[in-house]
Amino acid sequence: MGLYERWCESTKERDKRKHYWIYVEKDGGRDEIHDDLAETIRSHYDRLERIAEDVDRLGYKVAAKILSEAMPLTPKGRSGDLGEILATELVEEEIGLRVPVRRLRYKDGRNMAMRGDDFIGAGYGGKDEKLWLLKGEAKSNKVLGKTTVKSARKVLNRDNGRCTPDSLLFVANRLLESNDPDDNTLGRSLRDEVGLKSLRADRIDHMLFTVSGNGPHASLKQDLEATDSNRDQYVVNIHVEDHQEFIAAMYEDAQDLGND
Template structure:
């Protein structure tokens, strides 16, 4: 069972190519996924096998210090990163596309936001084996409001709704550096797309993913109603009532590697 299914109750509305998904924590759900989520957060900043090697070479305390040096320490940076992390996990759990590069591993400052699209999903259509992309924008707010939603939609609509070339090249080049042949193939397809711009709009889906303390604001549904129907549109809210406390708590868990 995936992370969200253990953790949350979901309500899903679908109309043509528009999907409105809301998630709220189940009673006891947070305890159910606490260790799993902490490990997934670690994996977005470094490879788990590399962390394990640090533990083997240096011990738990020194390995935790290395991990802590890679992870954000300000509440703002943690909030933004967690939005991207949880959006990525949802895409891979519920949509069937990969988010093939964990871009938080490549930050040039642990408390700085990265430029470009927040997350890009990629895969191939089952019918004709052609490239399919998802352009995503993630927002994490104690209080979600209309202006945040409007700004996120504005970003999704930039570049005629296409993923930005620099974001695509970042993903493609990391995949081409991989030793995995399937990664190389996907990287080549994405790199070709930057040059050819051959994907139609109906093969570039959009996701507006939000985490908030006040739950799904009415502007989310309004935004989805106003969105075009030429692509799959996902508008998502994850309601975490103690938003800021939760972020502090889960990052403390992620930084703690234990001692056994």
Template sequence: MGLYERWCESTKAKDKRKRYWTYVEKDGGRDEIRDGLAETIRSHYDRLERIAEDVDRLGYKVAAEILSEAMPQTAKGRSGDLGEILATELVEEEIGLRVPVRRLRYKDGRNMAMRGDDFIGAGYDVAGEKLWLLKGEAKSNKVLGKATVTSARKVLNRDNGRCTPDSLLFVANRLLESNDPGDNELGRSLRDEVGLKSLRADRIDHMLFTVSGNGPHASLKEDLDATGTNRDHYVVNIHVEDHQDFIAAMYQEAEDLGDD
């Protein structure tokens, strides 16, 4: 079972190419996923095998210090990062596209937000021939409101709805540095797309992903209703009532590597 299946109850509505998904925590769901989510958070900042090597060489306490240096220490920074992490996991679990680069590993500073698209999903069509992309914007707020939703949609629509060239090139180059031939192939496809811009709009999906303490604000559904039908649209809300406490607790769990 995946993270969301164990953690939340979901409601999913679809109207042609528009999908509206809402998630609410199950009773006991948080306890069910606590350890796994902590490990997932770690994996977005560093490779788990590298963390394990630090533990073997230096012990748990020093390894935890190294990991902590990569993680944001401000409430705002943690909120934004966790939004991107949860969005990435949802795309891979529920849609089946890869988010092939864990971009939080490449931040200029642990408390700084990264520029560019929040997350990019990538893969190929059913025949395995044509490139397919998903452009995503993630928002994490104690109280979600219309201004945040409007701002996120504006970002999704920029560059004529395409993934921004710098974001796409960043992902492409990381994949081309991989030792995996499949990564190299996808990286080459993405790099070609930066130059050719050959993908039609109907092969570049959009996702507006939100995590909030007040649940799905009415503006989310209004925003989805106002979108066009030339691509697949996903509008998602994860309702976590104690939003800020949840984030603080999960980062504390992620930074604690244990002592044995």
């Protein structure tokens, strides 16, 4: 079972290509996924095998210090990062596209927000099995409101709804540096798309992903109703009532590598 299936109850509404997904924590769901989520958070900042090598060489305490240097210190930074992490996991678990590059491993500074699209899903689909993309914007707020939703939609719509060239090129180049031939193939497709811009709008889906303490604000449904229907549109909310406490606790536990 995937992370979300164990963690939350979901309500999913669909109107043609418009998807409205609401997730609420199950009783005991957080305890069920706690350790896996802590490990998932670590994996977005560094490769798990590299962390294990640090433990073997230097011990748990020093390895934990190395890992913690990659993670944000501020509540705002942690909230933003966790929004991207949870969005990435949802795309791969529920939609089936890859989010092939863990962006947070490449931050200029641990308390700095990265520029460009928050997350890009990529794969091959349709009858012709050609390139398919998902452009995503993630927001994590104690109190979600209309201003935040409007801002996120504006970002999704920029560049005529296409993934921004710098974001797409960043992902493409990381894939081309891989030793995996499948990564190289996908990277080549993405790099070609930066130059050719050949994908139609109906092959570039959008996701507005939110995590909030107040649950799904009415503006989310209104935003989805107002969007165009020439692509798959996903509007998602994860309701975590103790939003800030949850984030603080998860980062504390993600940095704790144990001692045995």
